[in-house]
Amino acid sequence: MGKIINGKEVALKVKEDIKNFISNRKEKDLKIPKIASILVGNDGGSIYYMASQEKVAVSLGAGFLKVTLPETSKNEDVISEIHKLNEDKDVQGIILQLPLPSNFDEKKIIKEISPSKDIDCLTFESQGKLYMGEPKFLPCTPNSVVTLIKSLNVDIVGKNVVVLGRSNIVGKPVAQLLLNENATVTICHSKTKNLREVCRVADILVVAIGRPKFIDETYVNEDAIVIDVGTSSFEGKITGDVDFDKVIDKCKLLTPVPGGVGALTTTLLIKNACEALEQNEY
C-alpha cells in the first residue's frame, strides 16, 4: 500500500513544527497563539468541528476561546462579538462556524471579521489577496491539498494539473495555489465535455465535486497523483469522490478518505493562527 498518501503522517510533521513554535515562545515568556471560535445556534456539524478544532489547538499548546450565541440572537449580537475579538490583543485568529442558522445574514457578518485575524480566509478581502497572489493566510482545505502534493517531493512546475470542481472553498482556490506553484491548471466541472479524456491526461488530478466514488480507474493514468477532497456520507461511511479500490491499483499515488486531505485541515488552521501572531507582531 505504498501508493497511499498518508495525510495523518504529513499532519504530524506540521504539528511538530507548531508545537516547537509554541513551546519556544512559552520558554521566552512570549505571547502564544489563541484562536476564538464563534458558534451560533446548535448545528451538529459545527459543534463537531469546533470540538475537533479545540482538541487539536489545545494539544499543540495554543489557546482556544469558545464564544457561543443562541439561535435567537441577532446579526448585531454576532457582529458585536466579532468586534470585541477584533480588538482583543490576545486573540490572533477568529473562526466563525458556518453555516449560520438561516435567520442570520452570513455575508454581512463575515465582512466584520478583521482581515488580520481571518485565519479561515472567509472575507472578500482575504479572498482578493489570495487571487492577487498576496495571501495573508492560505485557506485550509486548498492548502492541505497543496501541502500533501508538496510532501511527495514531486516537481509541480509545468505539470498538467486538472482540478475537477469549481467551488469557492475548494476548486477555485486550489487552482490558484497550484498556478502559483507554476503548474498548468485546467478547471473542469459538470459542464465539461469529454471529462474522462481531460482527467486522464492529468499528471495531478484534484477532485472536489462531492459525488461519492464518481472517479473510477477510467479517469486516471498510471502516472497520476490523485488528491480526493470529497467527503460525502455514503452507505453510512465518509466516502471520497474517488472510487478508492478501483483507482488505487491503476494510479501512482492516491489520498484516502478519511485520512487524506481532511487529516490536515485543522492543523493548518492552527498554523495560520501562529502566522497571524507573527504577522501582527511586526
Next chain:
Amino acid sequence: MGKIINGKEVALKVKEDIKNFISNRKEKDLKIPKIASILVGNDGGSIYYMASQEKVAVSLGAGFLKVTLPETSKNEDVISEIHKLNEDKDVQGIILQLPLPSNFDEKKIIKEISPSKDIDCLTFESQGKLYMGEPKFLPCTPNSVVTLIKSLNVDIVGKNVVVLGRSNIVGKPVAQLLLNENATVTICHSKTKNLREVCRVADILVVAIGRPKFIDETYVNEDAIVIDVGTSSFEGKITGDVDFDKVIDKCKLLTPVPGGVGALTTTLLIKNACEALEQNEY
C-alpha cells in the same frame, strides 16, 4: 476579412445602450453617471488614458471630473482626495490612474477607494467578490474579452478555453469570467510544457502575455476563436501577441490589435459607472 472580430463595432452597440440610458435619465431629470479620475504626476500613458476616458465619457453624456495632484504630493493627499470622492454623492465611479509615481504607496492608496465606486476593480474587496462569483463590477479588459466572445453568438458552455498568461489584470480574471460562462478553462504560462499542443486544441484561445507576434499559425486549429489581449510597441506600432497575418488564414475568428479588445475597454468602464449609479440608488 470576415474572420476579423471588430471591437469597434461591438463597442458601438454598448455605446448606444449607454447613451440611451443616460439620455433617458436626463429626460426624467434623474442623476447622470459621473466619473472621477485621479492623476498623480505626469506619466505619459496615464495622461493619454485619462484624456481618452474623458472623451468617451463626455461623448456618451456622462460627467467626468479630473482630479490632478503633483508628483510632490504625499500618500495622505491622494487618500484625502479619494475620501472626498467616496463621500461625493454626485460621483459614482472613481478611477485611480496607475502606475502612481514611485514615491507613492499604491497598495495603501488603492484600499481607500470605496468598493461601491471601484469601477476599475482595483481593491482587494472587488477582486475577492469577482473570484467568489459575486462581482459588483467586472474589470474592463477581462470583460472586453468576454463581451467580444459573446458578441459572436457562440456557445461557450463546455468549450475548451485556453488562457495564455496569468496576470492579475488579465489572465486570471479572464479565466474566472469564462469559468462563470461554464467553459472548461486551462491557464497556461511561461512554465507550461508543450504549450503549442495545449493551445492547438483550444476552441477559444485568449492570449495575454505581452510578447509581440508570439503566437503563430502552429498554435491554433482551424476552428479556433483567437482573442489577442497583447498591446506591445513593436517596430513603432502597437502590436498584439498574435502574429496576425500568419494566424488569420488558419483560425476561424481573430481580434485585431488595435481595434479588438482595446477598442471596448473604456466604453465598459463608463458602463460600470452607469451600473454603479443604479446599484447605489437602491
